[in-house]
Every structure is written in structure tokens, then in C-alpha cells.
Amino acid sequence: MKKPAIKPLSKFSGPLLLAGAGKMGGAMLDGWVACGLAPKRIVVIEPQPGKAVKALARRGLKLNPKGKAVEAAAIVIAVKPQTAPEAVTPLGAYVGKATLVLSIMAGRTIGFLEKSLPPDTAIVRAMPNTPAAIGRGISVAVANAKVSTRQRKLASGLLAAIGKVEWAAEEVLMDAVTALSGSGPAYVFLLVEAMTKAGIAAGLPARLAARLARETVAGAGELLHRSTLDAATLRQNVTSPGGTTAAALEVLIGPGGFDELLTKAIATAARRGRELAG
Numbered sequence: 001m002k003k004p005a006i007k008p009l010s011k012f013s014g015p016l017l018l019a020g021a022g023k024m025g026g027a028m029l030d031g032w033v034a035c036g037l038a039p040k041r042i043v044v045i046e047p048q049p050g051k052a053v054k055a056l057a058r059r060g061l062k063l064n065p066k067g068k069a070v071e072a073a074a075i076v077i078a079v080k081p082q083t084a085p086e087a088v089t090p091l092g093a094y095v096g097k098a099t100l101v102l103s104i105m106a107g108r109t110i111g112f113l114e115k116s117l118p119p120d121t122a123i124v125r126a127m128p129n130t131p132a133a134i135g136r137g138i139s140v141a142v143a144n145a146k147v148s149t150r151q152r153k154l155a156s157g158l159l160a161a162i163g164k165v166e167w168a169a170e171e172v173l174m175d176a177v178t179a180l181s182g183s184g185p186a187y188v189f190l191l192v193e194a195m196t197k198a199g200i201a202a203g204l205p206a207r208l209a210a211r212l213a214r215e216t217v218a219g220a221g222e223l224l225h226r227s228t229l230d231a232a233t234l235r236q237n238v239t240s241p242g243g244t245t246a247a248a249l250e251v252l253i254g255p256g257g258f259d260e261l262l263t264k265a266i267a268t269a270a271r272r273g274r275e276l277a278g
Ligand SMILES: NC(=O)c1ccc[n+]([C@@H]2O[C@H](COP(=O)([O-])OP(=O)(O)OC[C@H]3O[C@@H](n4cnc5c(N)ncnc54)[C@H](OP(=O)(O)O)[C@@H]3O)[C@@H](O)[C@H]2O)c1
Pocket: 019, 020, 021, 022, 023, 024, 025, 026, 045, 046, 047, 048, 078, 079, 080, 081, 083, 086, 087, 104, 105, 106, 107, 127, 128, 129, 130, 182
């Protein structure tokens, strides 16, 4: 996977069309505006716009425009994958020769998008994750053969507004990406739940166990984020030989432990992704 070149959004003249301003589309919209994209350059199609979208509409964003479709410089598709069959085809009216289509729909393949949109459309499929809501997500993107270098930079810029960006050389990797980073936040939340239960089992009051588990995972995550050291070194730094952490890690690293469980869980999620893809 290559490091993307990021293009600042303040230089992007649009129009940028967002289809679906729900949780993820809304987070992207907030990110774009925070990165300097003027609301007047944005068009949103959303049946049930929230307060934030309506507020941007008062600042010039075009919400559910009627009349003849104008050619968009970029279209971001953030509707649910189940909605795609009816939502994607009408977006073809906004596609011109220079339009980039960026889809973040889980499991919806480039092949599906190519069939639903005009011939030769430049398409990027990306998979973000929920920390996007606080600008700390990570997205992996993959492009079809029609995407130019300029459009690739634009896609990187649009995704960088909600966090880090990586590019995959092949679409086949997207099931494993979805299983690791797309679903990954749920594994971390489960870790907090499991640590809470284990703390209660070790005799702690429930409220204290929940607080300790939550703050420990959040703090360790932030430490990892800010540190230049890798996770294994950070782990070794808090593990003295023969101590309490070492005793716990012996259980976690042993047979049937973390590595084995996560390998199995991520392989199962990737397999489910392949079954659902279309
Ligand atoms: N949330 C995540 O963590 C995450 C992570 C990776 C990828 N994704 C992908 O991001 C996409 C959006 O997920 P989400 O969690 O943001 O879902 P969401 O909150 O349900 O947002 C989807 C929005 O699209 C609207 N919509 C429905 N039909 C539409 C149409 N024809 N044209 C325009 N908008 C339409 C929906 O309105 P109604 O509510 O009225 O139907 C809703 O507001 C999904 O494809 C998902 O796979 C999400």
C-alpha cells in the first residue's frame, strides 16, 4: 500500500455532490468544511437532512436541488449498501468526463458501480471506519483504471478530511481491510467490555471496573497514536520479567489467546465480506 498525496480541499472548486448525509456522509461533510471547502461548492442529496446539513444549507450548500443536474467534479456515495440499487443509477446524471465517483459503501464493488454508472466513469471505492466521526478514522481506497492521478489526489483529499488514507493495489484486499479496520473499532469496544467483566470478576465494583477499562483502552490508544514506537515495543516497555503484566500476557499470548482468536475473527469477517459483496 502506497502513501497518498493529499490535495488541500480549499483549492477544490467543486461542485462536490454528496449522496447520503447520515453518520459517515455527515462526518465527511463536517470534515470537508473544516478543511476549508466552501459550503456553496457542495450539493447534498439526503431524504432526511439533519441539523448540521440544514445549517450548512443556510451558508450556501445546495440541498436536494431540483431541475437539471449539473456535472459534478466529484460525487461521494455514502448511502447504505442496501439502498445502492435505487440510489446509484440516478447519480449518473451528474457524471461528466472529468467526474470522480468515490463510494464508501461497504461491500459494493467497483464492478457494481461500473454497471450502475455511465461507461468509463472514474471510480474509487473506499472503506473508512467510525473514528471518522472525530476525524481519526483510517480509510483504504482502491481505484478503477479510469481514475487519473489528479482524481486520485482528490479522493485522498476528500478522505483525509476524516482521518488517515491508504491505497490498496487490488480490490480483492478490501474484504480483509473491512475485516481489520472497518469492523476493528467494534473489537476494541468489545475489549473494554471484556476488561470490565474481568475486573468485576476480580472483585472491583462495576462502576470502577468500567471506568478503568474505558480509560485504559482510550489512554493506551492515545499513547500509541502519539508515540513513534510500535505496539510491540510499547507492550514490552510496560512488562517487567516475572511481574503482573507478564503473568497476564502469558495467558493472552498462549494457545487459544489473542493472536489465534483475532486471526480467526478477522478471517471469518473477511469471508462474510466476500459472501456479501456485490
Ligand atoms: N458507519 C460506519 O462506520 C461505516 C464504516 C465504513 C463504511 N460505511 C458505509 O457508509 C455508508 C453510510 O453508512 P452510515 O452509517 O452513514 O449510514 P446512515 O447513517 O444510514 O446514512 C445513510 C444516509 O443515506 C440516506 N439515503 C437513503 N437513500 C438515499 C438516496 N437515494 N439518496 C441519498 N441519500 C439517501 C439515508 O436516509 P434515510 O435514513 O432516510 O434512509 C441516510 O441518511 C454505508 O454504505 C456504509 O457501508 C459506514
